[in-house]
Amino acid sequence: MTLFIDDEIERIFKRMSNSFFSVNDGFEGLRAGTAPLYYGYTMTVGPDGKPVVKEYGDVGKQLSADVREPLVDVIVDKKERLLKLVAEMPGVEKTDVKITVNNGLVDISAGRDSKKYVAKVPVRQKVDENSAKASYKNGILELTFKLAQDPKPKGKSVEVL
Numbered sequence: 001m002t003l004f005i006d007d008e009i010e011r012i013f014k015r016m017s018n019s020f021f022s023v024n025d026g027f028e029g030l031r032a033g034t035a036p037l038y039y040g041y042t043m044t045v046g047p048d049g050k051p052v053v054k055e056y057g058d059v060g061k062q063l064s065a066d067v068r069e070p071l072v073d074v075i076v077d078k079k080e081r082l083l084k085l086v087a088e089m090p091g092v093e094k095t096d097v098k099i100t101v102n103n104g105l106v107d108i109s110a111g112r113d114s115k116k117y118v119a120k121v122p123v124r125q126k127v128d129e130n131s132a133k134a135s136y137k138n139g140i141l142e143l144t145f146k147l148a149q150d151p152k153p154k155g156k157s158v159e160v161l
Contacts, residue, residue: 047076067116070108070141076125081147083127090139091115097136099143101129106143 046052054073075084085106089097092110100107106121127145134143 042071042073044073047078066114067118070117070119072108072119072121074121074123076147078147083123083125083145083147085121085123085141085143087117087119087141087143088139089115089117089136089141092117092139094136097134097141099132099134101132108141108143110141 043051043053070087070089072085072087075086076082077084085108087108089108089110092112092115096112097108097110104123106119106123108117108119108121110117123145126148128148129145131146132143134141136142
């Protein structure tokens with residue numbers, strides 16, 4: 001009975017997937033001797049209550065075969081007025097991690113032996129770049145910024161007499 005159910009599930013899956021793509025299409029770039037491909041997505045609820053879907057992985061990216069893009073989450077804490085970037089980069093040491101922040105773009109890179117990571121993360125919120133603090137422990141990089149204060153209106157109020 002179990003064999004019949006497995007065969008039936010496989011038959012249904014093949015029929016359903018053929019309408020979207022050929023099973024071999026997703027693996028055409030994967031050949032012997034090349035780096036493994038990985039792809040995924042995360043789905044979270046944003047501060048406005050709407051779903052936020054983010055893709056990650058090296059499928060379709062123009063990175064070299066030995067470089068991976070780490071999964072990076074961007075978390076905004078409006079109550080504490082902080083922006084936190086959390087990147088997963090296992091297999092490297094904190095001395096291997098390089099971070100640069102320039103005009104709303106955070107460049108993260110790290111490398112040790114065969115583990116190499118590169119990510120360019122746009123920051124859509126206004127942050128104080130000088131407030132950046134980073135920590136790395138057990139393969140997790142946490143980079144924290146203070147949100148920038150809203151600019152005060154310039155000008156002078158004139159009283160009408």
